[in-house]
Amino acid sequence: MIRLVTLDKVDPGDIHALVKILYAAFGLGTDHAGDRAMPPDVAAKDGRVDAVKLLTEVEPIRLVADDKVLYITAAPLSLPAGPLGEPPCWGYAVYGGQRAVISLSKLPGRGVSEASVEAWRNRLAREAIHAIGHLWDLHHCYDARCAMHPSWSPNLAAQPDHDLCTFCREKSERKIRLAKT
Amino acid sequence: MRGSPPRHPDEPKAEFSALEGIIQDASDLKVGDRVVYPNQGVCEITGVELKEIAGQQLELVRMRREEDGAAVMVPKGKVPSVGLRRVASGELMEGVFHYLAAQYDDPELDWKVRHRDNADRLVAGGVLGVAEVVKGLHALSRIRPLPTKEREQYDNARHLLVNEVAVSLAVPPGVAEDFVDYALMPPAGTKFVLKPPPKPILMPNRPKRKRIVVDEEGDGLEGLGLDDLGIELVEGEAVEGEAATVEGEAAETAEGAEAGEEAAGAEAATAAPAVRVAAVAPEPPPTRVGREEKPAKAPPKAAAPKKAEKPAEHAKKEKAPARKAAHPAKAAPKAAPKAAHAAKAVAKKPAPKKAGGKKK
Numbered sequence: 223m224i225r226l227v228t229l230d231k232v233d234p235g236d237i238h239a240l241v242k243i244l245y246a247a248f249g250l251g252t253d254h255a256g257d258r259a260m261p262p263d264v265a266a267k268d269g270r271v272d273a274v275k276l277l278t279e280v281e282p283i284r285l286v287a288d289d290k291v292l293y294i295t296a297a298p299l300s301l302p303a304g305p306l307g308e309p310p311c312w313g314y315a316v317y318g319g320q321r322a323v324i325s326l327s328k329l330p331g332r333g334v335s336e337a338s339v340e341a342w343r344n345r346l347a348r349e350a351i352h353a354i355g356h357l358w359d360l361h362h363c364y365d366a367r368c369a370m371h372p373s374w375s376p377n378l379a380a381q382p383d384h385d386l387c388t389f390c391r392e393k394s395e396r397k398i399r400l401a402k403t
Numbered sequence: 404m405r406g407s408p409p410r411h412p413d414e415p416k417a418e419f420s421a422l423e424g425i426i427q428d429a430s431d432l433k434v435g436d437r438v439v440y441p442n443q444g445v446c447e448i449t450g451v452e453l454k455e456i457a458g459q460q461l462e463l464v465r466m467r468r469e470e471d472g473a474a475v476m477v478p479k480g481k482v483p484s485v486g487l488r489r490v491a492s493g494e495l496m497e498g499v500f501h502y503l504a505a506q507y508d509d510p511e512l513d514w515k516v517r518h519r520d521n522a523d524r525l526v527a528g529g530v531l532g533v534a535e536v537v538k539g540l541h542a543l544s545r546i547r548p549l550p551t552k553e554r555e556q557y558d559n560a561r562h563l564l565v566n567e568v569a570v571s572l573a574v575p576p577g578v579a580e581d582f583v584d585y586a587l588m589p590p591a592g593t594k595f596v597l598k599p600p601p602k603p604i605l606m607p608n609r610p611k612r613k614r615i616v617v618d619e620e621g622d623g624l625e626g627l628g629l630d631d632l633g634i635e636l637v638e639g640e641a642v643e644g645e646a647a648t649v650e651g652e653a654a655e656t657a658e659g660a661e662a663g664e665e666a667a668g669a670e671a672a673t674a675a676p677a678v679r680v681a682a683v684a685p686e687p688p689p690t691r692v693g694r695e696e697k698p699a700k701a702p703p704k705a706a707a708p709k710k711a712e713k714p715a716e717h718a719k720k721e722k723a724p725a726r727k728a729a730h731p732a733k734a735a736p737k738a739a740p741k742a743a744h745a746a747k748a749v750a751k752k753p754a755p756k757k758a759g760g761k762k763k
Contacts, residue, residue: 274575302574304582305500306595317565317576356577361561362584364544372584376591389554 223289224248224354225255229280230296232326236343243347243384247369248354248398250290255283260295270300273314277321288401290357291321292350298327312373313349315356322353328373341381348384349373355386358394363387424489424529429464429482437570438466440477441486441526444563445469445570452476470566491530495601496571499534502600503586510543514550517543521556530567531601536560541587 224244226237237254244252261279264271276299283291299311315322329349332342351369363370366377368387386394426432436448446466454461454476463476477485491499511517521539524532540549540557549557561583569579589595 274578301578301581304572304574304578304585305497306504306582306586309581309585310590311581315577317580356580361558361565362580364541364557365548372581372588374585374590375588377588389551389558393558 223286224250224252225283225285225289225291226252226294227255227283227291228257228294229260229323230294230326232294232296236346239343240347240350243343244350244354247347247351247384247386248358248394250398255291258283258293260297265297266300268300270298271295271325273299273301273311273323277314277316277323280321280323285320289320290354292353293321293323294326294350295323296326299323299325310374313353315353317356318359319357322357324349324353344381344384348382351384351386355390355394358397360386360390360394363390365389424491424495425483426487426489427483429479432464432482437469437490439488439490439530439567440466440468440475441488442559442563443468443475444566445490446475451479469570486527488529491567491571493571495530496568498598498601499530499568500582500586501595501598502531502534503538503583504589504595504597505600507538507542510539510546514553518553518556521553521560525556525560525563530564530571533560533564533567537564537583538587 226240226244228237241252241254244250258281260271261276261281264276264279266272276295277293280293285291299314301309301311301314310328311325312328313322313324324346326346329342329345332339348369352373355370360370362372365371365387366375366379367383367385368390369382369384370386370390371378371382385391426438432438432448434448434450438446438448440446446468449465449467452463452465454463462479464479464482466475466477467473468475477487511520517539521536524536528535537557537560540553540560543549543553544557548554561580565576565580565583568574568582569576572579572582574582586595
């Protein structure tokens with residue numbers, strides 16, 4: 223089961239749309255498990271939130287085996303710097319684990335028109351699928367049309383789709399099947 | 404270090420040079436050490452066990468794969484040959500990232516060579532070899548989508564690389580993967596200050612299989628490798644051989660019109676030896692009919708494997724005209740009168756007896 227937890231205020235309509243898309247993408251029951259407060263001491267001086275620290279310190283929710291939880295925050299996230307610098311952070315997931323977090327801060331403006339809201343929801347769904355894909359052991363994909371393609375890639379379309387490619391879909395289905403058994 | 408098995412019995416088994424950090428002696432290992440088992444990932448040494456396997460007392464190094472906790476056991480004596488190595492140091496890992504972010508040459512386009520080379524790199528190339536596989540297949544994926552096998556290989560290599568980076572830099576695997584992809588696919592406008600990347604791992608060169616190139620316009624005898632055997636082909640003999648083949652064909656045409664495809668197959672099988680006899684053996688003095696038809700000498704032993712390939716190709720080429728002759732009506736309306744004419748000509752002349760021919 224996939225459980226959504228909001229750390230900041232998100233429109234209920236957006237959450238409802240996200241629940242439907244996640245259910246269609248993974249074939250797993252999805253629900254909104256409520257709101258939680260942002261843990262203290264996770265924000266750095268530049269106002270960004272350490273994504274790794276956030277997932278370790280956030281108030282847990284009740285989970286059973288094979289449950290995945292996705293935290294949604296409006297705060298910008300940061301990652302530790304690597305040998306070539308700090309990669310941009312759209313979200314972070316414990317690879318093969320149970321917890322992931324995504325940020326709304328890097329999404330394009332939501333707008334007010336029906337089309338722009340729809341585009342914004344699609345982009346939110348893509349980031350959510352990407353993060354939950356990591357929880358199901360999926361790596362980044364080289365296919366720019368796949369939801370597992372890195373979100374910062376220059377090859378990504380302006381309004382990317384939220385579907386998984388055949389390889390990633392089959393792999394995630396295999397993992398989900400194994401987990402169920 | 405032991406390489407992958409040879410492709411042919413004649414080919415020597417590949418031996419890879421020892422890499423930096425490879426464990427040469429099992430006694431260097433201590434409980435709690437983290438090592439990398441090629442193609443398996445990062446493991447932790449949990450102890451040494453004594454086990455009886457097939458009546459032998461074996462001392463086994465027991466490891467636990469960190470990813471899923473699977474147990475891996477290696478006999479102590481085989482530790483150097485399986486390619487067990489220490490987790491890459493921070494300095495080496497930095498070199499790997501500079502390699503990942505650097506420009507890439509054109510990828511190898513022959514998939515068989517590429518696949519085997521990548522498999523070798525995953526086993527014996529160390530962390531840089533794994534990075535080479537990831538970068539090479541990633542570069543190839545920009546040209547065209549990877550086939551299923553290579554897609555899996557790419558995913559496995561990426562998995563191994565991400566896990567080793569995570570252990571080496573002491574970061575979670577999710578962050579390590581972002582580091583890798585930040586180097587591979589940097590965001591638009593990002594420029595790295597790169598150091599010269601480390602030297603790529605040199606895999607042992609394997610001798611390529613000798614391919615026989617048949618000249619389409621020639622008589623097809625150049626590719627037989629007769630020069631290698633020290634046999635010179637005299638012009639007259641070759642012509643005689645051809646003539647024999649043509650005669651044989653003509654005879655077969657007459658029979659083949661009745662016998663159909665079976666005759667065509669038999670003709671293809673007999674035509675090639677006719678050429679071989681003319682080329683290899685000096686023509687023996689014709690004493691008896693039976694002896695003349697048999698090959699005078701057994702072919703030299705060294706020539707056997709090459710000949711086994713060539714006549715098959717030659718027979719294939721000759722099968723097509725044979726079929727045409729066997730089905731004159733179907734093949735071409737123009738060919739029909741020719742075949743009939745040839746049959747008449749053969750009927751007038753006594754047909755030359757062939758090896759294993761009919762006895763009256």
